[in-house]
Amino acid sequence: MNLTVADVRLTPVLVADPPLLNTQGVHQPYTPRLVVEVETADGVTGVGETYGDTTYLELARPFAERLRGRSVSDLNGLFTLADEVAVDAARVSARVDGGGLRGVRTADKLRLSVVSAFEVACLDALGKTLGLPVHALLGGKVRDAVDYSAYLFYRWADHPDGVPAEKDDWGAALDPAGIVTQARLLTERYGFTSYKLKGGVFPPEQEVVAVRALAAAFPGRPLRLDPNGAWSVETSVAVARELGDVLEYLEDPALGTPAMAEVAERTGVPLATNMCVTTFQEVPEAFTTGAVQVVLSDHHYWGGLRNTLQLAALCRTFGVAISMHSNTHLGISLTAMTHVAATVPGLRHACDTHYPWQTEDVLTARVPIEGGRVRVPDAPGLGVTLDPERLARLHRRWLDDDGTLRDRDDAAAMRATDPAWTTPTVPRW
Template structure:
């Protein structure tokens, strides 16, 4: 590329935001009333702005703010330069993750999480400058619609002291089936995933059986987030034989997962014991997992996630996508990745239904028939809603939450609660 054709970064804006989150239960506790995110805007010399979305916890925001100034002058096509500049300024930073992983971290994982929203924003800029959608930059579209799975949670009717939300309480099989009927009726999901690790395994097996009876043609998944021992995991796997498409992270670690996989009748999936490329050789050698859940937010962006897909193809592993509470910029990024990934063998997770319409884009992508139609516009194909951004930033300033803490929030109402893995 000639010097005249280069398009450099002229500035970065990072805006922390908060939006209402239902009281969704999980093995760590319960979601707080506000979910935290951050919107990243990268400005280029031609006046265009690229968008990224990421976690909004205070330690993560501090690392984003360290990287932002060193991006000035960076060519928007220089993704290797982005990673090099970020790694140099972050040095040995190692911030623990609070969004669905084991809690263990490393310098490499931390850099990947910080790089991700900047990389997505640069790809958005590349697409805007060339008039091409991001999926073209990732290798080309292989599907017109990206399938998603209905994500079911045990939950309270509403946060204590607040009215019940539109989904109401789900504390057993009947509540989970009612929740699933509502989601399938509204969004047309063709598969369903239950977040487990909340109640004794027998109760969650009963919920899976009830879902199978209510939706006999829907593939089902169960994810207890490592709440079970190896022995309990094997027992649950045996009792759900014929009911589950896959069992996700029943127990901790590559060794524990391998012990379960050796006896489980269904494939095991993970977003907790394989979280970086270096984890894959041991996972394959042990036979720990058969499906990996990608997540561009902590794999280092869309191009690194595409590389993960190629590695999974090499070793014959299935591929899906993990989700946490997110808004429309992240959904758009996931859709572009799914559109350009031939090896997306399972419908992806999404929390979009749980955001109850909250978004920071002017025309949110819609889930219909259990899938999202791939945008064809330049870049990500979404536009920032600045009024919504300002409102959500004001909510961030007012809500008082600065780090996700599912355990601490549950302990406010159940002081004796302790987080344990395994719990059963």
């Protein structure tokens, strides 16, 4: 058994994305992702996935070169390796990430997002070699299936005229009736039993009506609202009081830990975040001030599956709940999320996933979501198989792109419809 890394392959792809709206703009017709393959000297290949924007790819390339010759079992060494790779801090300026809407972006977060893909690929290869599923390598599953929530978006029926894009059958959702119809379709197709609305698109009073409509259509079902920090403290408090009887939690209503702490102090509605707590350094302030009651982890920018377990332990220590945030991911990342979620004790809230919105994948088969749940694979490694033809097709799209779509920019996509659009200043309301 030879666990030495003999080869590493990086494949950037562009994946079809529908015109989903958020406070920063609209999703581009294609979104970048990066697929990582790590092959051992015995010919065993593990796969991972992360963001595919240019800055991630530029860091992943030298990282991949340094990984060759090391063991796939040397997972702690991945972080040391990442520290050795230079990052142009000027290019990774501290700003709100318009694509991921995940708070301030820094060079350290960039490194962790890249490490996460390599860690998952190494765990996949290690599991295949040992004949063990990834969840066993993480300590063993405590549940056989993981609950996911329907991710509702205000959206257009199609991307703007003249913009090359793939078609889907979801239709527009620009008012409460449209959101309820979308929720019903997601329920029919995937069996979801909880619902999250991406807010910050329309004035808060309109989004309150939409949540009320969901509560009427799905009585007793858990509901969430996420305006991505688009509201002031006063607006956040007002909405929390208005919807306190139906919300499971309110996600990042205001931007930053101090603002969230003030909202939490003035309302009894639990607050969740994937913006003000995205690194271990941000945990003490958020937890000691009571700013958040639910942390939405994302193994990509926390640095992988094992760091996610460390975060979960911290949350248990402070009595803070944990669930999982979603980005526009493929089946590799959804499966990795499912493995780590299966090992987290006390996972009380369904995880987020964009996956129903992605009509394309790089796997031989789509990850099934049934009854709002994903079964935890017990096959060795992640339990998924990469499809070389599908991967090559999506990579060809990336190669053919002139560079316009290789960095996600929701504001730029919005300007295809509104040339005067600029990234809104927060708070918007």
